[in-house]
Amino acid sequence: MKDLWALFNVFFKIGLFTFGGGYAMLPLLQDELVKRRKWTTDAELLDYYSIGQCTPGIIAINVATFIGYKQKGKLGGCVSTFGMVAPSLIIISLIAGLLGKYMENPWLGHAFAGIRVAVTALIADTLIGLWKKGIENKKGFAIFLASVALLFWFKLSAVWIVVLAAFGGLFLDRCRIDSKESKK
């Protein structure tokens, strides 16, 4: 029970003090889990991240479940995840409730019109970063173009894009297999 409470506590704290999730929470995880509690090592933590990126779902949640499960089994995985999402549930519900009340205020409208422009710029910047990491060769570029066409002209839903791209990857990209085997 004490261990479960500790898991909840750690992840509640991480959920409360990181903005954006994903890699933004890595320094806090290192501090709490590696340095202070010695539950895991830096190398293991990076392993969790690389696995979290290739499994479905939000990376922050995948990492939380993983660490909780290693510590205290299934219940531990659930408790960590609950700790991680609890701050979001509380804070966002409060804000969403308040916003609903004040949304008619014209100043808030002006503020959000400005904010939307900044959000567009933030997304544009994210895209540049993703482009550098995600499109490594012609095959990747081809999948990107095909997805753009299907999205903008055929209005395919996001689920279908992901499924088709997974098949595209399977049929087009066999590069890593040879390089891995030759290493062994």
Next chain:
Amino acid sequence: MIYWLLFFEFFKIGLFAIGGGLVTVPFLFDLAEHYPWFNASDLADMIAISESTPGPLGVNMATFAGFKAAGVSGAVTATFGLVLPSVLIIIALSRLLKKFRDNPLVCSILSGIRPAVIALILFAGVEIAKLAVVDWKTAGIFVCFWAAIYFYKKSPIFYIVISAVIGMALKL
């Protein structure tokens, strides 16, 4: 029943939004088109608030969307749906996960999904840009922000606060 729908839709997002964060946005656009819960303009505001409040972006977005659809219990339902695939998959595969990551098939699949995710976020970005950049004034502000973000990598909160002040000062 709305709770089942919310649960089902967000379970789907949890299952298909590989990479998390902004990847949930294009899926939420699909929801905005199909359900009366929120519209595209709400979505832009939700992104801003989710980026400037603590917690993982994807979880914040799901909570917000669920709240818009059905209040606090909607928020809980949507978030539960979103995280359930992660929890189930990680627990079920826990022992095999290292092998899973190094599996060449998984590597090929992910190398296909990564470029598609960029296209998905581009699509969401264009939809938001249509609502945000509506005249010369907002276009100018957009270019200034883009340059500022590119050259001075400050936290998103910094830019969001400044843009709120600019919005009020210029009565956008």
